[in-house]
Amino acid sequence: MFSVRWPSVRRSLEKCQTAQDDLRLAFEAATETQAQQNRDEYSRLVDAQERARELMIEREQARAQRSVTEEFRQRGRDADNDRKR
Secondary structure, X not given: OOOOOHHHHHHHHHHHHHHHXXXXXXXXXXXXXXXXXXXXXXXXXXXXXXXXXXXXXHHHHHHHHHHHXXXXXXXXXXXXXXXXX
C-alpha cells in the first residue's frame, strides 16, 4: 500500500487553487479591458454619427438657402421683365 503525505497534497491543492485564482483574475482583467475598448469604440461611433448628422443638417440648410436665394433672383428677373413690357 502507499502512504499519503498530507502536507504535500495540501501544498499541491493550494498551488492549484492559487493557479485557478490567478487565471480567474487574468480573465476578469481581459474581460474588463475588452469592455473598455468596446465602450471607447461605441463612443467614437456615436460621435461620428452625430458629426455626420450635423453635417447633413448643415448641407440641407445650405441647399435650402441657395434654393430660396435662387427663387428670389428668378422672381426679381421676372418682375424686371414684366416692368419692361
